[in-house]
Amino acid sequence: MTIRLFDSAAREKRVFKPQDPARVTMYVCGPTVYNRAHIGNFRPVIVFDTLFRLLRQTYGETAVVYARNVTDIDDKIIAASVESGETIAAITQKYAAIYGEDAAAVNALAPTITPWATKHVGEMLAMIEALERKGYAYATDTGVYFDVPQVPTYGRLSGRKLEDNLAGARIAVDQGKRNPADFALWKFTKPDEPDSAVWDSKWGKGRPSWHIECSAMAAKHLGKTIDIHGGGIDLQFPHHENEIAQSECTHGEEMARYWMHNGFLDMGGEKMSKSLGNVVLLNELLNDWDGEVIRFAMLSGHYRAPLDWTDDLLEQAKVTLGRIYGALRRVWAAEGARASDKGVRRALSDDLNTPVALADLSRLAGEANSAADRGDQDAMAQARADILAAGPLLGLLTKTPAQWEQGDSNDDTARIDQLVEDRLTARAEKNWAEADRIRDKLQAERIEIMDSATGSTWRRI
RNA sequence: GGCCCUGUGGCGGAGUGGUGACGCAGCGGAUUGCAAAUCCGUGUACACCAGUUCGAUUCUGGUCGGGGCUUCCA
Numbered sequence A: 001m002t003i004r005l006f007d008s009a010a011r012e013k014r015v016f017k018p019q020d021p022a023r024v025t026m027y028v029c030g031p032t033v034y035n036r037a038h039i040g041n042f043r044p045v046i047v048f049d050t051l052f053r054l055l056r057q058t059y060g061e062t063a064v065v066y067a068r069n070v071t072d073i074d075d076k077i078i079a080a081s082v083e084s085g086e087t088i089a090a091i092t093q094k095y096a097a098i099y100g101e102d103a104a105a106v107n108a109l110a111p112t113i114t115p116w117a118t119k120h121v122g123e124m125l126a127m128i129e130a131l132e133r134k135g136y137a138y139a140t141d142t143g144v145y146f147d148v149p150q151v152p153t154y155g156r157l158s159g160r161k162l163e164d165n166l167a168g169a170r171i172a173v174d175q176g177k178r179n180p181a182d183f184a185l186w187k188f189t190k191p192d193e194p195d196s197a198v199w200d201s202k203w204g205k206g207r208p209s210w211h212i213e214c215s216a217m218a219a220k221h222l223g224k225t226i227d228i229h230g231g232g233i234d235l236q237f238p239h240h241e242n243e244i245a246q247s248e249c250t251h252g253e254e255m256a257r258y259w260m261h262n263g264f265l266d267m268g269g270e271k272m273s274k275s276l277g278n279v280v281l282l283n284e285l286l287n288d289w290d291g292e293v294i295r296f297a298m299l300s301g302h303y304r305a306p307l308d309w310t311d312d313l314l315e316q317a318k319v320t321l322g323r324i325y326g327a328l329r330r331v332w333a334a335e336g337a338r339a340s341d342k343g344v345r346r347a348l349s350d351d352l353n354t355p356v357a358l359a360d361l362s363r364l365a366g367e368a369n370s371a372a373d374r375g376d377q378d379a380m381a382q383a384r385a386d387i388l389a390a391g392p393l394l395g396l397l398t399k400t401p402a403q404w405e406q407g408d409s410n411d412d413t414a415r416i417d418q419l420v421e422d423r424l425t426a427r428a429e430k431n432w433a434e435a436d437r438i439r440d441k442l443q444a445e446r447i448e449i450m451d452s453a454t455g456s457t458w459r460r461i
Numbered sequence B: 001g002g003c004c005c006u007g008u009g010g011c012g013g014a015g016u017g018g019u020g021a022c023g024c025a026g027c028g029g030a031u032u033g034c035a036a037a038u039c040c041g042u043g044u045a046c047a048c049c050a051g052u053u054c055g056a057u058u059c060u061g062g063u064c065g066g067g068g069c070u071u072c073c074a
Helices: A039-059 A075-084 A088-105 A117-133 A162-166 A210-222 A233-251 A282-288 A291-299 A311-330 A343-349 A354-374 A377-394 A401-406 A411-428 A432-444
Strands: A004-007 A012-015 A024-028 A064-068 A137-139 A143-146 A183-188 A206-208 A226-232 A256-262 A265-267 A447-452 A455-460
Touching (some): A004 A256, A024 A039, A039 A088, A039 A256, A039 A282, A039 A291, A064 A210, A075 A088, A088 A282, A117 A137, A117 A183, A117 A206, A143 A233, A183 A233, A210 A233, A226 A233, A233 A256, A282 A291, A291 A354, A311 A354, A311 A377, A311 A401, A343 A354, A354 A377, A401 A455, A432 A447
Parallel strands (some): A226 A256
Antiparallel strands (some): A143 A183, A447 A455
8 A cells, every 4th residue: 555654855745665665764853861751752652653553564564674762962961960960871761761661651662773872972973073074064162063054955854044044033142153053063071061971082072962863873773864754843943954964964865765743732722842841741641541542642633733632632532442442342252354444554554644544443433333233243253353453553452342441350340240240130130229229339430331132241431 | 033834513633626524522313121332313614805616615815813943842
């Protein structure tokens, strides 16, 4: 099935053709690990995980190489270390581990490669040296900078011109730079910085600047030209623009063939961001919502559009996902059919149209329920197979219906099962008072009984 | 200021030059001991004003509103 992706650089959907179908490469900018990531930070995680899943199904599980870096050296990490007294390594390892756990909680597969910046300082220095040799870099007394005006195509990705930027009021003031648009490749060590943030270089002690790590690590692990480079829309300029400048001036080849950027999560119509302080942490959400509900909510909007993150969105996601699990429960025993419906995959292949994919999943749930109502075994088996085939593409439906509705079997589920049995007995004796008493009792525990011609089942709501 | 995106029914959210995706909520019916679950049915939605067209929510121009980037940021 043809995959089409919206390429930010081309500003249109393009048919996706990898350089080598046997080795499809994707690089996504990962976290700076100095504190907990918020739910907005997990939008690219979930979005590109969904793309990863689609590509794996299309090109083969081992044919897709997905790298997502860990930025473990940066101003904020140094500041966190100085403030807390913890070592940089302790801080970065702690928060990288939490990030990994959070990502797993929303069913994101581990990337193929997770490169850490501090493990690649040698590669970064080699790149900076190459840039200097070619005349693209120069040193000042604060660091080594990239000479932006030497790249006539600078701004192509984000669709802006250097002179446009000059009109803005937010250009950094740095007298040492030749041009305000020049950006740091290497930052010299400042007096109060910890030793663990210091590396030697031919220009002097310092540390790599942010942009260079992605260029160096993408080239090392995925090659000079990668197929897909992704990240949040805020990274389009300047981060990705700078990556392009560094990489293409070093290698003389196109850095990435498709650029993809996800939109922001909003809170009350304004973007969620650490600097605004209007953030919700994923681990807080996990206290109240299943990871799959969070993922469903995230996928309910198209990845390029802003998505307003509200409790109501989560509640709707929970109800809708619950209906799908309920439908799956009703056809669970009808095994044997082969999946044939391509709706979800078709939707995802059209620039990751997850809202349509989820609509299709709902359609399949309707078919399952309808088949179950009719007692049509063939249709039930077909619906079951189609729903279960869609799950892995979306990173949803990883549980059995019983696990979803009732949780894992234990003493409590046995107790509830017994009460449901008792109620059935009461109903058989037309003892409605007793039957309703049991139902009310369970209702008070947020347990819902669902009757059918063949018996009763229950779920936690 | 510059550049870019966006405005769909009570809510979320796709899509299209010509029969109202899908989900949630609501309403009616079936089913049920009564419910719930489920199924079926049910909505004169496309910010506003012009223009192009046989026909525009969809294309063009303008107006108004919302948002983003403009070197901290997913």
